[in-house]
Amino acid sequence: MRLALLGCGTVGAEVVRLLHEQSADLAARIGAPLEIAGIAVRRIGRDRGELPVDPALFTTDALGLIKRDDVDVVVEVVGGIEPARTWLVEALRRGKSVVTANKALLAEDGGALHDAAVEGSGDLYYEASVAGAIPLLRPLRESLHGDRITQVTGIVNGTTNFILSAMHATGAGFAEALEEATELGYAEADPTADVEGFDAAAKAAILASLAFHTRVGAADVHREGITEVTSADVASAKAMGCTIKLLCIAARGMDAQGRESVNVRVHPAMIPLTHPLASVGDAFNAVFVEADAAGQLMFYGRGAGGAPTASAVLGDVVAVARNRLAGVRSASESAYADLPVRPMGEALTRYHISLDVADRPGVLEAVAGVFARHHVSIATVRQGPSGGDNGDAVLVIVTHVASDAALAATVDELRGLEIVRSVASVLRVEGGL
Template sequence: MRLAILGCGTVGSEVVRLLHEQSADLAARIGAPLEIAGIAVRRLGRDRGDLPVAPELFTTDAVGLVKSDDVDVVIEVVGGIEPARSWLVDALRAGKSVVTANKALLAEDGASLHDAAADGGADLYYEAAVAGAIPLLRPLRESLHGDRINRVTGIVNGTTNFILSAMDATGAGFAEALEEATELGYAEADPTADVEGFDAAAKAAILASLAFHTRVGAADVHREGITEVTAADVASAKAMGCTIKLLCIAARGTDAAGRESVSVRVHPAMIPLSHPLASVGDAYNAVFVEAEAAGPLMFYGRGAGGAATASAVLGDVVAVCRNRLAGVHAPSESAYADLAVRPMGEALTRYHVSLDVADRPGVLAAVAGVFARHDVSIATVRQAPAGTEPAGRGVDAVLVIVTHTAPDAALAATVEDLRGLDAVRSIASVLRVEGGE
């Protein structure tokens, strides 16, 4: 089986190494040896260490490599939208199997790839696009295909999980925790894609598409990052017996008209320490799947890194090569449900609201009245004198309110109306709460 590899960075290099080191075992598992037909790179002269491949296998002509009649499988680990999309569409339409780790492309325009795979009768596999080495997408696509999945909740970005775990463990602020993550190599020089939630949102779109048999794109995902999470928020979560995580949440439900639909969102949230995801620390990933027949399922492991991602890539390579030898291919996509994606305002969630208020009679009643006007039920209220809260903001008092479940639009409108109360000096923080009801 002849392989074309597009990209030879951190992941591509590990793919090449593992192909060499495990060549005998891979050949035995597949039933035929694997051979690298070429490796497309941007710069030929770049030092790539002691990769066990002949120099003449490197090329800058990705298009020529993809279109070569001597290639059976195309492995794409370049990333980005273009030119990767054009390369993979051409390969799939020509009947070549494709293995990709490109979450951004799949979330932005996975439809084009799936359509091309169907047109060419080719396999499109992408286990490495979400949660690194964790076997997650194949179970959603195959093992749980006989079940009905109602909800997927996950920690799918290792950088943000490391930052929030560090803030929880040390009491540091966001900037200090990000600096530590950068020094240790967990965060990129430009961490925007991670800390602003873009990376997690792309993965959420892929998970929702598989779980609910519906095409969900990155534009359908409500996205918030962790840059506004403060040390005071983390301390308040601890006081409630919670921790803060950046969650991707995809849930099946009904829209305002009573029609079945899905909600897909990424944002920081408090979760109780009893929740299975609460103990996921450092740069690890975990995804909690709730299915009707199978019940709750947890997938946990390293979600990033060259070796972990390459492991997932090679797992897909084995699968598509076996299919080619057998003369079959997997179904390209299951999107028969075609469910609408609900707007964020219809998502059901809970809020934790911290208010700086005047310490005088009637304040609590006035605040409670605002919640009542928007039909939002209050679950708990905690009031502390100034100076006893971790932030030490020097106000009259701090009022911490946690709501029951309500539509996000009603909760957001409640918070906005609270800003207009004379007794409310400021809204110190607003965080969603998940997993407690």
């Protein structure tokens, strides 16, 4: 079985090393040896360390490599939308099997890849696109196909989890925790994709598509990052017996018209310390799946890094190679349900709102009246001094379950009250507190 490898960065280099180190075992598992037919890169002369590969295999002509008749499997670890989309669609239409770790492309235009796979009768596998080495996508699309998944809740970005875990452990602010993450190599020089939730949103779209048999794209995912989370928010969460995590949540439910639908969102949220996801620290990932028959399932492990991601890539390579030898292909995309995506305004959850208010009689009554007018029920209220010299107070309110639209309208009205100096923070509360 001959492989074309597209990309030889951190993950691609690990794929090459593992193919070399485990060649005998991989051949035994597949029933035929794996050979690298070529490696497409942007710059052939770049220093890639001591890779166990013939330098003559490197090429800058990715499309030419893909079109070669002696290539059976195309492995893509370049990332981005283009030219990766063009390459993979071409490979699939030619009947080659494709293994990719490209979460951005799958979330942006996974439908085009699945359609090309059907057209060319090839396999499309992408376990490495979400949560690194954690075996997650195949259980969703194979092991749990006999069940009805109701919700998927996950920590799927290691950078943000490291930052929030550090803030919880040390009381540091966001900027300080981000600086530490960068120094330790957990955050990129430009961390925007991570801290603003783009990376997690792409993964949420992939998870929702598999869990609910519905094509969900990145544009369908409500996204908020963690840049506005403060040390005061973390301290308030601790006082409630909670911690803050950047969660991706994909849930099945009914929309305003009474139709079964899905809601997919990424945002920071408080979760109780008793929740299984609360103990997921450092740069680890974890995904919590709830299904009618199977109940609650937890998938946990390292969600990023060259070696873990390469492990998932090679697992897919073994699967598609065995299929090709047997003359079969895996089941095609399951998108039969075609459920509508509920807007964020219809999402139901609880909320933690921190207000800076004037410290005088009647304030609590006025604030409570705003919540009542928008049918948002208050669960708890905590008041304390603001810490400044102006004599103002801090009002912390936790609500019962309400729609996101009702909460947004409540916050908008609160901002217009003369007695409310500012809405310091609004955080959702998940996990059954």
